[in-house]
Amino acid sequence: MRKLASTKKLDESNVDLTPMLDVVFILLIFFVVTATFLSETAIDAASTPNNDAPPPDQQQDEKKNILVELGANNDIILNGEPRPILLSQMRSNIDRLKAENPAATLIVKPHNRSNVQTLVAVMDAARQAGIASISIVEP
DSSP states (O other): OHHHHHHHHHHHTOOOOHHHHHHHHHHHHHHHHHOOOOOOOOOOOOOOSOOSSOOHHHHHHHHHEEEEEEOTTOOEEETTOSSOBOGGGHHHHHHHHHHHOTTOEEEEEEOTTSOHHHHHHHHHHHHHTTOOOEEEOOO
């Protein structure tokens, strides 16, 4: 009789892992189905034979920009010219540059000590000349 009692204790000590494995597989299937996968995009890094010249699009973009620099004493320098221009001449100069390139955009680079009135006057002259895109960059 003692043998029968000891065999029952051995049977009770075993743990059935089948339900736990079922739950793990169900969770695995759930996470695989609901996961979102990212599609990686790559750029072509092949070099061109003439790397010294900028692409044609970039060359055209450089021609489209009209650069106006405002100095510390409210001097207006247009496209890096050696001498500053007067505010009264601003509209005619922008008209001339706009006629040369109708898709021109205006970039204004004010100095930290320049007046806001000068900046606004330059922007007004550009708007009157028909330039729709005006950007202000930090010095």
